[in-house]
Amino acid sequence: MAGAATNNGAGRGRPGYDLDSLLRTAVKVFHERGYDGTSMEDLAKRLGITKSAIYYHVSSKQELLRMSVDRALDALFAVLDEPESLEGPAIDRLHHVVRRSVEVLVDELPFVTLLLRVRGNSKVERQALARRREFDHLVGELVAEAERAGSLRLDLDPALTSRLLFGMVNSVIEWYRPRQGLTKEEIAEAVTTIAFEGLKRHD
Template sequence: MTTAPGARRVQRYDVASLLDVAVRVFTERGYDGTSMEDLARAAGVSKSSIYHHVEGKEHLLRLALERALDPLFAVLAEPGATSGPSLGRLEHVLRREVEVLVAELPYVTLLLRVRGNTGTEQWALARRRDFDAEVVALVRAAAAEGALRADVDPALATRLVFGMINSVVEWYRPEGPRDARSRSGLRPDAGRLTDGVLTLVLDGLRAR
């Protein structure tokens, strides 16, 4: 059977595929500016097809934010984050945070752009604060052990560190620069990216 000229090509989607589309559209248009019709159009399916998989737009947002947050919290339970000197644990958490950011770049980008306008967004912001608190505790413990400078407030240091790490979503492009003539989109090797972040962060914080 042939498709009539101008007809929309209907695709088959599962939840994972719908999430990929939703994250892209939410990031481009903003969550508040995205309708279910926008999502259906981007996915090439009907709204009823989307409702077959999820309860609605906010359900998609929740699933997307869970995909960004769950691996971050999983890092906190890894052996490298739970045993040994505090500085080593901090380095492990920060290194793995960069790795998660690169692996789940579209999802982390969306996470960093939520503003708390819905219950799901408020939940995500609360989870981010919980994660931040865990890292602040590691910075404070490492300073108490004499491994990090004691003259920098741990909460301030953590906020500045996260500012550097989170800025990666604004310029890191896994596919390379958008324009070969421009350096606005960079793709360093993921390992070099992580090493660079850790070197800049920890060299500035280490006790002299």
């Protein structure tokens, strides 16, 4: 999961200082004050370090944003490369992608939350939106493939279906808080059960 951050920071790490903590704190402050409302000075104060200690790791606030949203995107795209996403009937691959996406969302909650709030106000944000659209497109293709294979209800439009499916997945960021008693597996199970089997009991 930390692949993006680790790769982007390759060669820049300094013993005793942690890029992961820097990103986590930056994202927390972005959520509290808004990205535009946060200065590198604010971040330095919150971290209890100097601005130059931050610049040792990243060149700008934009780079902090890029590394944070890439962390979420890399984790989501990694799901599409898992063997269960690549082999077997389309309906089972779709099921796997939905289940694992919920787990990634819980694992990388602050980073995915930041990603989902990006509105395209800068180059970094537009690149993130483009990667999100690519992810949505790939999921949409999987839905269409499952439909062609006859595994889905025929009365549903694939594009609308994938939007609603990921609408339910992404809604988890609105209420999920760590340590509230639900595991990521329980949430993923509830999402996939509702989405694939439906709420209604059929005896």
